[in-house]
Amino acid sequence: MTSFFRTKVIKIVPAIVLSLSLLLAGCNSPKSNDDLKSPVPNTSGQDSGQADSSSAPATPTPTLIPTPTIDVQSVKPNEAGKIMVVMFHNFVESFTPTSYDNGEYTTTFSEFEKLLQSLYDNGYRLISMSDYLNNNISVPAGCIPMIFTFDDGTAGQFNLVEENGTLKANKKSAVGIMEEFYKKHPDFGLKGTFYVNLGNSTFEGKGTLQERLKYLVDKGFEIGNHTYTHINLKNTTSAEKIQEEIGKNQKTIAELIPGYKMTTFSLPYGLPSKDLQNYVIKGVYDGVEYEHAAIMEVGWDPAHSPVSKDFNPLSTHRVRASGINPVECDLAWWIKNLSRGEQYVSDGNPDTITVPAGKEDKIDKDKLKDKELIVY
Structure with a gap:
């Protein structure tokens, strides 16, 4: 061809x-980023070097930069290197381990704040899932792109509170913490994809579900599909049921935010049988079609560069965020064991x-x- x-x-x-x-x-020097500033585009719609035609008889020659x-x-730089797509779940103020939850998928707000600073100091910068999939990676030279993903739509990830009659992100949430960090370090980026189950309690807090989702979208975050009620696809034997769970999620968000399409999918528990896997990629429910450009798998290792021969967005690997109880191959483990030369350096x-x-x-x-x- x-x-x-x-x-x-x-x-x-x-x-x-x-x-x-x-x-x-x-x-270039990951430990010295105090003076780092991102380029600021000219958004005025005018060329600052262009003279007013009413007062200048001749058109000036533009200066080429x-x-x-x-x-x-x-x-x-090594833009063939690996990119960590980080998988977050629960965020809490404090945590006491139990016999059924030892904290592997849970982190505290204070630890998340420390993580953001550590990532920034070590040269990581956030990019969106869309920019990753479209090979539209734009971070300063020497920086390493990273992608944040959040599964399940929990209140610790994001919830709204009312302040003086205005709905704002709770500062005791992952989004609230990211917003505060972004104010101090705008070059770090404010990006992430939230994989939600709109049939469950999603981002419980103030405001309507529509207001919560719109807040995230307006801030530049992305919303992805995680099935309507977080069903176990591995135990699902019906193509109709799979399409209902995925399609109903898509139909619901399109009703709440007209025209919005969830184009990526995060697997709850894992893939169904081989005979039904194609319905995870695309299908139709109640007249609503869906098609996913990428499928997020449960985390264990970094993903490939979008220009790599091994890049397969329908099997996007993720790195599990470090929980209160660290485990092998979580984010902290990979940061320690994955060399800079193995990563995507811009x-x-x-x-x-x-x-x-x-x-x-x-x-x-x-x-x-x-x-x-x-x-x-």
């Missing part, structure tokens, strides 16, 4: 790369894919689309 995608490969000779560009590599380069040998340019020599064979050139592959 003929490919219409650009697959141009540029070879960089390290000696001629501009070393002055280190000033632009915000995450060259695209900044980076010192690849210092930044060491080159700072969303229009290029930069990898070290020897890593180019891991790239599926058809997935580059209109991006250029740079090998150094």
